[in-house]
Amino acid sequence: MHINISSRLQNLRTLQQFLSVIALLTVSVSATAKLNIGITLHPYHSYVTNIVSDRANVMPLIEAGFNPHAYKLSPADLNRLKNMDAIVVNGIGHDEFAMEAIRKLNLPNLTVIEANAAVPLISKQGGKVHNPHTFVAIDATIRQVYTIARELGKLDPNNAKFFLKNALSYAKKLRTIKNKALENISPLDIGLIRIASTHGAYGYLLQEFGMTVSAVVEPAHGVSPSASQLQDTINKIKSANVQVLFTELNMPNQYVDVIENETGTRIYHFSHMTYGEYRDALVLEDMTHNLKTLVEALTYASETLNNGL
Amino acid sequence: MKIHSETVLARDGKLEDKIVFGFSLLTLLTAAALLYALYGHQHSDFTAIPKPIRAALTSLSNAGEEIQIIREIEEYIPSIDSLSELGIAPFTPSALSTQIQFSWEQVSSCYVGTSVIGTKQYFVKLELPDLIDQPAKAYWFADAENQKSRAELKQLCIDSTITWHSAATFDNINTKTHAH
Structure with missing residues (x-):
């Protein structure tokens, strides 16, 4: 009888030890398990990889090369x-899919x-x-980066x-680009x-420099204006005395050339940042390009106005 | 064998047309009434952030995050002068004539700024939470009737008569939706 009880106690201790080891293993696995974070658009891939570095897995929801x-x-x-485990979304119209x-x-x-969530x-x-294009501007990007970092911190408090x-470090890099411009x-x-x-x-980007857009040409993104809409736009650009027209990189728009010829407005190309492969450096590189383009365009427009052309 | 016969008068189609039209109209009216009841009034009192202060509010919201980080690392709430020296917008003087300049005051963990644009006076406010791991909140208020123009700026941090709007558009939408 005594042996039987002792044997049972021994078994219970073994079971207890076994469960403790399992519990420890579970805790250590969950402590080291990386979050799987999805993103819907190219800029968010850059934001999230710069925030998490190698401490989470970043996975695009859709493969590169598709028009979102x-x-x-x-x-x-x-x-x-x-x-x-989480997905970072634009949520205001650019990733309805x-x-x-x-x-x-x-x-x-x-x-x-x-x-x-916190962007004005x-x-x-x-x-x-x-307007869902908050990712084309510097300050609105910084605002999003902080929101994402805080929310990911809630999911992974360690x-x-x-x-x-x-x-903060990523925001500094972005702000350096803006300050240079x-x-x-x-x-x-x-x-x-x-x-x-x-x-x-480009509304968010231009407002950061105190500028507004006098005329928007396309009725919707990627939709060419009809002949009468184009004529209206040409009239509007002429009457508003527009000096520069911003359009998208790698977007062949024949009607843009018509506007340039008819109005004398000069065309400059901004990156929309939703193309090609998903890259960590995409946003910093394309922001640099966009702000360099903005400086060139404003320099040209300022000189044109000064020369009274 | 008895054959039962019944004479059916041919319709001219006019009555059916009226009935079909009546039912179609009723269906459309019911659908419109239901849609309005469900969604029509939800955002009717939504106030969009005014164009002149939108960029400054974005900077202010970012500044709130950076102030919280300063609080956590250096354990103090920075003054307006030190924020300006650190180059944190919109506390630092603007480099461009097209950007708005604000006058600032600080009351403990509340920063309030004002700027006159055209005929309107705009006020912006940044409130720091008690906990350093919580985000700061930015607000705005447009004083179209210039009622607050002579008030001491610092008082606006505690003035309960002002209806401040959140700089986070999402908050505005949610607040308005829940209010109904």
Whole structure:
């Protein structure tokens, strides 16, 4: 009888030790397990990789090379979505392909991080429609980077400070690009410069330099204006005395040449940052390009106005 | 065998047209009424952030994050002068004539700024939370009737008569939606 009880106690101790080892292993695995963070657009890949470095896995929801404006998710995309712990979204109109699926699928383990949650948005009255191109501007990008870092820190508290530190460092890099542009723009007389753009992607970027867009050419992104709309735009550009027209890199728009010829407005190309492969350096590189282009355009417009042309 | 016969008068189609039209109209009106009841009034009192202060509010919101980081690392709340020296916008003087300049005051963990643009006076405010791991919140208020123009700027940090709007558009939408 005594042996039997002792044997049972021994078994219980062994079981207890076994469970403790399992519990320890689980804790250590969960402590080292990396978050799988999804992104919907190219700029968010840059933001998130710069925030998390090697302490999380960053996975694009859709493969490179697709136009996010009219994309439909494939079964492979949906599988990727189901394997994510979190997904960073634009959430205000540029990644509706993802938002639609997220709303319908009801994935309880997926945390949706709304990058634009704290951004002061360009909104239409009523508050239902917003300009979604916050990722083309410097300060709006910094705002999104901080929001993403904070939200990821909530999901991975062990790395929360690391994420925020990286966000601050990334913000400094972005601000350096802006300050360099400001140095070049500040001597210019830009008060009378008038700007047109092919679509509304550059509103956030231009407002950071105190500029507004006098005319937007395309009725919607990638949609060429009709002949009568084009004529109206040409008249509007002429009457507003627009000096520069911003359009998108790698977007062949024949009507832009017509506008240039008819109005004498000079064309400059900005990157929309939603093309090609997903790259960590995309945003810093393309922001540098965009602000260099902005400086060139404003210098040209300022000289044109000074020369009274 | 008895054959039962019934004479059916041919319709001229006019009555059916009226009935179909009536039902179509009723369906459309019901759908419109339902849609309005569900969504129509949700964002009717949404106030879009005014164009002249939108960029400054974005900078202010970013500054809030950076002030929280300073609080955490250096354990103090920076003054307006030190924020300006650190080059943190919008506390630092603007390099461009096209950007707005604000006058600033600070009351403990609240920063409030004002600028006159055209005929309107705009106020912006940054409130730091008690906890350093929480984000700061930025707000704005447009004083179209210049009622607050003579008020001491510092008082606006505690003035409960002002309806401040959140700089985060998402907050505005959610607040308005929940209010109904």
